Amino acid sequence: MRLRGMQAGGRTGPWWGLLRTPMGAAAGAGVLVLVGLAVIGPAVWGGAAEAVDVDALRDGPSAEHLVGTDGLGRDVLARVLVATRTSLGLALLATAIGVLSGVVLGALPAVLGRRAGRLVVAAVNLAVAFPALLLAIFLAVVFGVGSQGAVLAIGFALAPPFARLTQTLAASVAGQDYVAAARALGVGRARLLVRHVLPNIAEPLVVNAALGAGNALLAFAGLSFLGLGVQRPAYDWGSLLGEGLNRIYINPAAALAPGAAVVLAGLAFTLLGEAAAAAVGLRATATRAPVPPAAPPPAVAPPGPDGDVLRVRELRVAFPRDGSWTVPVAGVSLDVRDGEAVGIVGESGSGKSLTALAVAGLLPQGAVRTAAALSVAGQEICDVPDRSLRRALGTDLAMVFQDPLTSLNPALRIGRQLAEVAEEHLGSSRADAHERAVDRLRDVAIPDPHRRARRYPHEFSGGMRQRVMIGMALMAGPRVIIADEPTTALDVTVQRQVLRLLQQAREDHGTALLLISHDLAVVASVCDRVLVMYGGRVVEELPVSTLLAGPAHPYSRALLASVPRMDADRTLPLATIPGRPPDPSTRPPGCPFQPRCAHATDRCAEAVPPLEPYAAGHRVACLHPQVGPVGPTTAPALEATS
Structure with a gap:
């Protein structure tokens, strides 16, 4: 599969990318006009x-004056077009004042001492709480009637929101490691702010400046309409709108023309800001999107046996990168039968978690998933509408994530979060859903479930939060649970409790389990079969008993040899796998493990070995499979560790 990207004239980056979208192109064209x-x-x-x-005083629309004339017989449309310079120039000047003063106010707390910084923050919060338009009117009276006073009033009225935004962004960047490193090197506060903080928050400030320009344009027209802005003989859209409104019943076009100009100009700047926000948020890196990877042809792998609750064929996951595509998951096929526990093991970066997220339809934005077949409980979910996908993933398939603290909503009580699953997918009433949530908390051994259901996630320990996640997964009676590193960062006692809960779910509900872990001991104690992944592919599939006795793939054997044993010679270094896993964007030709494999030959670099049967229930993708146990005490060591 070849993934292609496009470049045009060397122009890359999110700011060029925003012009590729219909909204961005329309907004850009409007601003240019x-x-x-x-x-x-x-x-x-x-x-x-x-x-x-004098012969055409206050005339209506005609061939000579398309939208009529004013009280002195001057062409209204011409005055609207000429007023573009004044309206646009004053609005942009006010925006510049608002952005600069807002950035300075927002950055002051990082430069001043703690007490003075708190005073600045309190002043900004007070100003933000005051309506911006009322603040602009008040300041216009203070600075004096006229265009100069209106510019200052609107600029300083825009400053508090920019100051609040700058404070928030600066606080988020201030905790980064590179800022701490600069502080440790003795960099002063002002230099730290200018060199390390502001450059890293410039993009969202520019985006909000574009939105602020639209607001300033509308606000300036409003002040001129009220008589507080541009004064005669000068004029802008707001003053023209005020003049035309006095005779709107006689000549509506005289009022509609400047009003339409205000609306369209404000809309152009607002849409430009929205398009810039989308482009910056996506971090587009090419002027044209790369060609998506082609879906693999159907029936590229033999069908699994009847009773498969999860069937995956030639699953690929691709991410756009520098005008091309990176494929970290490059053709994974697997089957999980009813009530079966299947483990996926491998080093970090082998594609285990991405495979799980792809199956569950939870890939991050920008990722592309393709597969020859992807079904849950007999229902194809690869190319189905979102509503059908949500229904299947909420009932037949559930997922337990690695970090329950970030997976649970901190603003909702535990019982409410569990009950929401039953209300959404089972159509239960609020009361019935709550009772079901309490029952599931009881099933996962949460003490006093009625009281605990009214608690928030931060009031639970790490092990109890993971139990809650398992209870949430069981709310709709799923056919298969995908558990992605469910015992990470838990002590061994809590790990055993979580694994027992997963085993109990299999026994009580007949739920199949797809367990993703880098811990061979955990997989050996729970699963029936094991898939070993490396470089985005399954390199070996074997029963747990065979894994303990000795796998055939050199990578699987190296993983097994890396497990510490209690009877190991302490004078010898721990066993490790030399080298590093391949970068998905620069995989070597042939077998992905051959650069690190002691048994590799020239044939291994020619083509990727297919996953072929090796023994009963055992498949391996290797030209030189190995035979025999990895070590004399490997199996007892794994069992003892589990």
Whole structure:
């Protein structure tokens, strides 16, 4: 499979990427039109805007004056076009004042002492709580009626939101390691702010500046409409709107023309800000999206036996990277039968968790999933509508994540989170769903479940939160549970409790289990079969008994040899696997393990070995499979560790 990317003229980055979207292109074109009118408007239509025609005082639309004339017979449309320079220029000047003063106010707490910084933060919070338009009107009166006072009023009215945004972004960056390293090197506060903090928060500030320009344009028109902005003989869209409104029943076009200009200009800047936010958030890196990876042809692997609750064929996951695609999961096939426990093991970066997320439809934004077949409980879920996918994943398939603290909503009580599953997928009433949630908490050995259901996630220990996640997974009676590193960061006693709960779920509910772990001891104590992954592929599939006796793939054997044993010679170094796992974007040709394999030959670099039968219930993807146990006490060591 070849993944292609496109580049055009060397222009890359999120700011060029925003113009590729329909909204970004429309907004960019609108802003360019406004800038063009501001530049050429007075030169082209300035004479018509100032020409007095006493024979056409307050006329309606005609062939000579498309939207009519004002009280002195001047063409209203020409005046609207000429006013683009004044309206746009003053609005952008006010935006610049608001952004600069807001950034300074937001950055001051990082430079000043703690007490002075708190005072600045309190002042900003107070200003943000005050409505911006009312604040602008108040400041316009303070600074004086006229365009200068209006610019200062709108600029300082925009400053508090920018200050709050700067404070929030600066606080998030201040905790990064590179800022701590610079602080440890003795970098001063001001230099730390200018060199290390502000450059890393510039993009969201620029995005919000574009949104602020639209708000400033509307606010300036409002002040001029009220008589607090541009004063005669100068004029802008707001003052023209005020003049036209006085005779809207006689000539509505005279009021609609400047009003439409205000709305369309404000909309152009707002849409530009929204498009920039989307582009920056996605971190687009190419002017044209790379060609998505092609789906593999169907029936590329033999069908599994009847009774499979989960069937995956040639699963691939690809991410866009530098105009091309990176494929960290490159053709995984697996089957899980009813009530069976299957483990997936491998080093970090082998594609275990991505495989689970792809099966559950939970890949991060930008990732592309393709598969020849992907079904849960007999239902194909690879290319189905989102509603059908949610129904299947909420009932037939459930997932237990690695970190329950980040997987549970900190703002909701535990009982409410569990009950939501029953309400959404089973149609239960609120009361019945709550009782079901309490029953599931009782099933996973949560003491006093009625009281605990009213608690928040932070009031539970790590082991109890993981039990809650298992209880949530059991709420809708799933056919298969995917557990992604469920015992990570738990002590051995709590690990045993969590594994017993998963085993009990299999026995009580007949639920199948797909357990992902890097801990061979955990997999050996729970699972019936094991899949060993390396470089985004399954390199060996074998029963647990065969894993303990001695696998055939050199990588599986190296993993097994790396497990510490109690009877190991302490004078010898711990067994390790030399080298590093391959980068998904630069995998070597042939077998992905051959650069680290002691048994590799020239044939291993020619093609990727297929996963072929090796013994009963045992398949291996290797040209040189090994025979015999890895060590004399390997199996007892694993069993003791579990």
